[in-house]
Amino acid sequence: MQEEPFSILLPNGKLRDGQKAPPIKPEELMRLYRVILLNRRVDERMTKLQRQGRIGFYVGSMGEEASIIGAAFALEAKDWVIPCYRELGAALLRGFSLFELCCQLFGNSQDTLHGRQMPNHYASSELRFGSISSPVGNQIPHATGLGLAARLRGTGDVALTFFGDGATSTGDFHVALNFAGVYKAQTIFLCRNNQWAISVPSTAQTASESLAIKAQGYGIKGVRVDGNDVFAVYAVTREAADRARQGEGPTLIEAVTYRLGPHTTSDDPRLYRDDAEVESWKGKDPLSRFRSYLLNAGHLTEEIDTDLEKEIKNEIDTALSKAEKIGPPTIDTMFEDVLDEMPWHLDEQLEELRCVLEPEVAEQKT
């Protein structure tokens, strides 16, 4: 039987008896709320966009915002976020602009990745937000290395990495946590247990009592937390960050949450799970839960909320329309950054392609 996840906020937004809200300033609470709301609205909008065929692909995080943004909120600016592919909220919290996001989704000439990657695979070194790659679990050892480097260099930063329940089955998860345990890497491993790995339920992913218990195999701390409770996620992550920073070792956090939406826009979850299950989890929605808390606490009013929604809608509209107008990158970007300098064979291949794309180039050659 599993240990109960730690929680502070009840699904109705009230504080659990004996628990109090973490010491966060009202304006900070509102910043947190705004990002959660923004994340939700961006997901809804981009999913529509994909349906309309205006972008090719999108990954949302509906239902998991608290476990993502609450954790990132516990970090300092010098800390690292090493994401899976569902952590837009963490990027937004750190200041990732909607315009940069949109350019990446369109893969246009303003995309900092030069249209090289699939939608949703953005990166921002400026924000110490890692480079998203699709293979599940691959980022986890990177976070171990970052947390180890921080320890070796005494730079005082920590690395927080996100991954799903499915990722705990990978070899990379195992080696990352084992190395981190041995080296006391300044790393926090946050597993979003959203109950599903595409069509595979987390109960079919492993026979272990919980995911948090896997920490014992690595001699590190493991905690289960209600992933839909932004206060609880913030609190346990904050504690994990403090421990990591003080050299007390890494922590594995299992955030118990639920993927309310499809795996990605390519997925149709009705083929493998009951609406009933989804409905029951909607009752635990992290956004409405936090919203109720803020209303009760008087930090938020319906008026402010309505304005906020308007503001966010405009923000999204502006970023989208601006980004959608921008054309594709120049063809040479396809050959750059393979190595730091373009080697002769890529020079040659670029020329070869130019001759095909721009017949006049071919002319000059003959």
Add this chain to the structure above:
Amino acid sequence: MQEEPFSILLPNGKLRDGQKAPPIKPEELMRLYRVILLNRRVDERMTKLQRQGRIGFYVGSMGEEASIIGAAFALEAKDWVIPCYRELGAALLRGFSLFELCCQLFGNSQDTLHGRQMPNHYASSELRFGSISSPVGNQIPHATGLGLAARLRGTGDVALTFFGDGATSTGDFHVALNFAGVYKAQTIFLCRNNQWAISVPSTAQTASESLAIKAQGYGIKGVRVDGNDVFAVYAVTREAADRARQGEGPTLIEAVTYRLGPHTTSDDPRLYRDDAEVESWKGKDPLSRFRSYLLNAGHLTEEIDTDLEKEIKNEIDTALSKAEKIGPPTIDTMFEDVLDEMPWHLDEQLEELRCVLEPEVAEQKT
């Protein structure tokens, strides 16, 4: 702090208070003793041979015989042994002949592997003893697959795989145990914790309390046992085999033992560990421990033991001298068994080589 390893026989060969010897017939006890002794003597002899340059390489198991042979002794003939590279004892127990061993060490024409593999990488499908390969950990998922196939096919066999403490760090260990837990594979995972992975102590291999505790991450049973106590190893393996056979799931056994010799004949352990440590473990030697038990119990006498030693020496001498006289395989064996039938490009390459090795072949061609 670690759970105490289960044990029955004290280092001095006496039974621990409250423990009794497992119900094994005297002649069976003697068979067990003979194989342990044989394993020890073969290791000593082959190590000498390697020093004399008569074989290229050898891997011994001095000090670990009980954890290997005791475990294999708990199996039925239809069960599988999927070895690492240190389980000669398990093969000998199953009837692997010294002659076959020697032919493999020499890589001669009678070697069932046709001299393809390094010394010590033998295999015997007849004995359901797996094909040894060097990469650490690779065999572990194979045992999961065998144990899963046994369950799916209802064939009633189990698979016992051996690996070292270092192997627990590999991704293959993780996926093998996780799959086995999910499928209740009929598999036994026996980790020889011999304290060292070449020069790396098991304490630097992982920060977990023990290796047995890693079982919790997979929802399977984990036990620690005194690996130098052949009765204890037999007992826990027997129980694990029964559980596996009855579909109650896999077991991870941590056999706490010690590598008394070098990692392989290429290694010099004095460069990384103290003689004192080695000496202290010699006091727990599984062979003398079992020997004392048998003497006390009256199953063995000094006379019988002396005869046994003679017998074994002769056996080794005979196998060796017979095998050493045999020449290398024919060159075409180098190109066979890559695929079930030799493809055109290997035919061609064999011809090419023949022309170089046997100039007269070349003649005929021109």
Add this chain to the structure above:
Amino acid sequence: MPTMNIIQAVNSALRVEMQSDDMVVILGEDVGQFGGVFRATQGLFKEFGPSRVFDTPLAENGIIGSAIGMALHGMRPVPEIQFVDFIYPAFDQIVNEAAKMRYRSGGQYTCPMVIRAPCGGGIKGGHYHSQSPEAYFIHTAGLKVVMPSNPYDAKGLLIASIRDNNPVIFLEPKQLYRAARGEVPEGEYTVELGKASRVREGTDITIVTYGASVHEALEAAKEADEEDQISTEIIDLRTLLPYDLDAILESVKKTGRVVIVHEAPKTCGFGAEISAALGERALLYLQAPILRVTGFDTPFPYTFEQEYLPNKTRVRKALRDVMDF
């Protein structure tokens, strides 16, 4: 005969083999009740049950590693890797274990299995849903490597692969899954491994290709014929290892000109081997350099996917270049 697309042909091959051989089992991520993200195993869970078709935890080395164990036990696993781009965690199990098992055990142990994986570009999949890594496996002794270009071959080659006693890497060009349709027999039949098919006859140039590129080659050949009266022969290799050198040589000795087309990156791609092998054996027949039209030596890009792929236009240019040489 019914018409099928490649997904249906693959599904049909799996069903036929599972019906005729109880030892054939399917495992992989999402392949069970869900039927696979490309629906290749759709309906098989229902028909054969959870002991013949089952989901695995998310670990490719676990999938292939346990498939090897199942094969050692006498079963014929057909593991699916969801996208071949994710096969690398299993690379060690494939290269160091499956590929060497027969050889290193002197034939005592074998692991017949078919590792199915969607490959190649065309679906805007970027770096990690578009790769063509066949050269890694062709360079690895002990494996067979297969890539069909149409539904008929897909079914016949897959059945042949499942019956084959070697580990087979079976790569399915995902952009053709639904695009390529054709007549496919309901029941069982095989397309022999190691035999190429001449999908177009011609006298001036030989195009050696496989997978999705076969279709680009066909279009380019048609244009070249209509616009420049160049007569192009096209060899669809189908099996990449062991590949059908005789079929290529026979054609090249006739045409004297060769263009090789594949999606995988150029440097050390399979095209290099074909070119080198012809250079060794047919130098005096060559009237022009052997050209390669391939993916570029970059990760597979998103926005410029069409520019990256060896499309009709690039093949056309190569055809012109070898004729004008």
Add this chain to the structure above:
Amino acid sequence: MPTMNIIQAVNSALRVEMQSDDMVVILGEDVGQFGGVFRATQGLFKEFGPSRVFDTPLAENGIIGSAIGMALHGMRPVPEIQFVDFIYPAFDQIVNEAAKMRYRSGGQYTCPMVIRAPCGGGIKGGHYHSQSPEAYFIHTAGLKVVMPSNPYDAKGLLIASIRDNNPVIFLEPKQLYRAARGEVPEGEYTVELGKASRVREGTDITIVTYGASVHEALEAAKEADEEDQISTEIIDLRTLLPYDLDAILESVKKTGRVVIVHEAPKTCGFGAEISAALGERALLYLQAPILRVTGFDTPFPYTFEQEYLPNKTRVRKALRDVMDF
């Protein structure tokens, strides 16, 4: 100048770079206090301490995966893979992560690191202590691949690799570790990546080779000269990607005959790329087919190791064959 063998040259390169750059760290199995199973890191633990040189748990994906993270943090890890035969558990981290990091992040993130690994045969290591997998990495966009053949190059290339801003696969022919000796400067110097060296001048045939095979080629060339008055030029590539095509072309245009020698298996080996590249560019200069003398397409064997390796005798035969063509 002191004489060193390759192990000493590698050790010296590591020491020099660790002294001049605090960000250079070494990690791997047994590389710490023990100094590595081949003693390449001997003395470095003592000199630089456990935060610069440390042992890892037994997991190659852990070694490379954390090295990537350390590189992202600004360090310059030099991970050692004990034998390159054991690099495959890290194949995914190398191919899908390290190789693509710069490209996929638009240059925002890079992971400069040098993955050192002993490679090749000659020590009776069988399947798993003898492999030459360079083609896998040459085929992977985003990596540089280096293989020295002598102590001077080993040190200069390793220093250049550590200072390079890309992930470098640095393969060390283990059979030369102690066999190859030569003069090596004490201090720092670099041998530029991407530049081949002409280790022998000649006019009849060009041998293109690298690593341990350079020495077989030299002996074969000497014999061919003495016994058949064949004048052979030898190009030691040193860097396999990006490789020095100009140096090869210059030589081939002079000699018109080419023999390529490497230990790796033939099919889809690096020799195929060189042959194909020359076929594309130098067809009209070729007076004979380009021959490849390589390891065979089998796992690396134990008893027949010497027969498997592309030794002097086989190179000699190829030299005769191209002359007699």
